[in-house]
Amino acid sequence: MTKVGEGQEAEQVAPPVVTFGAPTVGEILADRYELAEHINDDSAGRQVWRGVDVVLRRPVAVVLRYPGGDSAMEMLTAAVAASRVIHPNLVGVYDAIDEGARAYVVREWVDGDALRELVTDGPLDAARATSIAHSIAGAVAAVHATGMVHGNIHPGTVMVGHDGRVVLADARADGGETRDTDVRAIGGVLYFALTGHWPHTELATSTLPDAVRDASGAIAAPRQVRAGIPAYLDDLTMDLLDPQVAPPSSDVLAAELGRLDAAAEEQYLEDAGPLRFASTDEPSEVPRASNRKIAAGVAGLVVIALAGLLFGISALGDGGDKPTSPGDQPNVSAAGGEGTAAPAGKPKRITVAAGQVRVVDPDGQRDELDGVAEVVDGDANTGWRTDAYVTNPKFGGLKRGMGILIDLKEARSVTSVQVVLSAPGASAELLTGPTDPGSSKSGDDQLYKTFKPTRIGEPFENHTGTTMAFSGFSPDLTYRYLLVWITEMPEGDPGKYQIGVQEIRVEGL
Template sequence: MSSGPRLGNNPGANNTSLVAGGVIGDGRYRLLAQSGVDDRGAAHLWRARDGQLNRDVALTILTGDLGDLQAAGRARRTTERAMHASSFTHPGVSRVIDVLTPGSGLRMDEGVLGVVVAEWTQGTDLMDLITEGPLPAGAATRLLEPLGAAIEGAHHAGLVLGADHPQRIRVTPDGRLRLAFPGARPEAIARDDVKGLGAILYLLLTGRWALPGGPAGVPVAPTGPDGAVVAPRALQPYVPHELSSVAVRSLEDTSVGGIRTSAAILQVLDQIAEEEAQTALIEPISDDEDDGDRAVWTTQKPLGGRSHKRKLLIAVAVLAVATLAVIAWLGVQIVSFFSDEDTGKGGPTVVIGQSASPGQSATPTAPVPAGPIQPGSVGVYDVTNNPDNANRANRAVDNNVDTAWNTDNYFQPFPTLKPGIGLMASFAEPVKLASVTVTSKSAGTLVEIRIAASEDAPLEETKVIATATLSAGQTQIQLNEYEPGAHVLLWITKLAGSGKDNQTEIGELVYTRAQ
């Protein structure tokens, strides 16, 4: 995007050489087109022509007043870091080929405090890529992986790239994101690269920028009441949960569950890419196939021949086996229903709550049940601000076991992407419960029953009063003695399933009041 120069209010920015056609660096570099401005470091990003070597280069021009000691010091630190990074080579980063400072390639009166010269990246600007709208998740993943790998490699080498501004990034002709304008700010740390990676992912998925100091004209990412960035999935429902979650968590403070390293982001990107590749292996139906073989519904006369008869016999055989299986299952259900014998499957599994409090008696006294009580509301409780199916939470308390709330399907078990997730039930007044009965098909799910002071209380301020492993069907969790509370959290610490399929479904929650 070849816009005119945006020099802001920086001292020295009125230099007439910083226009298309102007020259810099003792006349060696002729400016061709401006790619953007990173106002946080008074860095102007230009495509230029190296007159000595007759090639295009990328210039990160640091502007300011040479008399401003603070600005001069910042520019000097940026050029020093760029010089150190010149030894790092990776396809996801443009190689630094020269560094200019006042007195060594720059005239003292140019109003330029430093220049980082890097090889030019052919392709297009990142901002041009999203002019038509957000990208599909698969495309965003494939674009971002090389840049993520470059950041990971640089961090292992003890370097910070400064990949936290979208106008520093370009898209190569073969579809890779590349840091085209190196030159990390003096205060930038490795965590800023991780945030930048998450912000770029957020930009690709939503068309919005989620960090301060973004380009003018680019929509800012919306935030929730707590100030946290709204998850991409809330804006674009097609975004996979893992991708949405990793984008948000990479932007969060690590003290509240934020992602610390680019390796964690790369792991999710690799998984999404693998899923995309497996989907691509499914062969589409060819237009030149026999219509009789692929028609779901047709009014044509049935085709004859041995092939058709063989397919018909196979279909009839499969239907017969399925019918017999259904009849057998119905018979078993009827016998089980009228049987007086205890099969171990007729009633709910009863679990005595195990308190997390130290020094508790081995046989705690459980409250005596008085009857069920309906909560006033129930909502999804998620410490990452990326709740699963929040609009379906009420299905868990609608007195209908045929409806259910379920978590998203996670490629990795907790706590890889989040420490857990839960359902917070709020009552009109503090209550004391004797038990919580969970109806679920997701056997093996580990849950905790917690008491909270409010529906949005931090997890560390909630108190565990029981733990249980859910069985398929009903699991009655008997609670230990505790002080009454108005907010009760069912906190899931382990989902059902394994491998890349980790998901839990909650069909119904019944809260029984104690006498």
């Protein structure tokens, strides 16, 4: 049974023979980690052991490499970097130790199997393949949010626990990979789950079955290999693997896979619709054809994803604002009572009715309030628009901004808010506060001043897409009032600045 350590395939050479200093069952490393069972030797020749942390009395995985020192630096550096990112779909890294003659990494024990072992019995159905890819994309988005790259996404590093949890293990730090190659590797994992074939053989020697290829080396689409795969999922997979198509960012991919994953959970996979990102200047005009492809060579990536990232990204790297503590957020409370964490589970859409949204305009003539109900009507082709402003993109220099207030009617555990705009190039942030003083000029001014200090996640500045996905919510807090606050608009007609909010989607537990 594959547990951990099954990383990127290496050439099939015999692993080094360890004699002096070889580990034995019962040996305790670093006065803390007792070796219990030798599981296997991974493709890089490292020994993988099941162990026990004798201090905390928890199972661990111990990956040993001979020798240590400079030759083990890449493994240890990657482990230290990975330990700074905490996410439910990333294997936790506990320790990294170099003894000179040997080095080892201690990490979470995953009681389950690698994806490549699961697929030996046959490819996965579309719903399960989508769910696994969604989990991995969320994990990769968490890694990318810290400025790091995973660099080793492969059916051997995708682990599926017996409890159903999907995790990604074995990050690398050799500098040879990029964010784009991480995203394309997720496409490879999706292709493998759907077909049982690995499409990236040209990148490294592999024991996995190669994809079916034509005379030119082009791989066959999943629907050509196996019947029953939805066309839009086929399109998504092939677009991610196509070097002529610019890949989306990992957070955008996670949002799209989350939309498809939620549809599958609700038994609506066949009606989930086409891909929600494409290279086009006018997303509202794109026909909803299930075989739509992402056009190559067109600048910009327009996002119309209506689902969010997985909850719980906690990046402990450098840079960025730290989450606001509960004491600093006047509108939040501990979910389930003091000291109780928010309930676990998959995020679901929170229904927001027309009467639960309104325009916030503290500095204007309040003649731009109509039409806001269309931002929650489920149709991205309709929405609310500002007036056209001249002079500069910041509302002509006349306003601090404008926004849309969302009242969830009760405190809820929220995981993400997606805001679909009419055009790229806008700047906005998501704020929260304790109450709504009422729709009036003075009420809106009071609301803005109260909400402004409590921002959720990072603001979007001159955003290149049309969807803003805010996911910086604390899983331990609840929220009732959310304010989508727009500070800058793109230029439409020459010298005129305007933006429309087409749709707002809130997800939570």
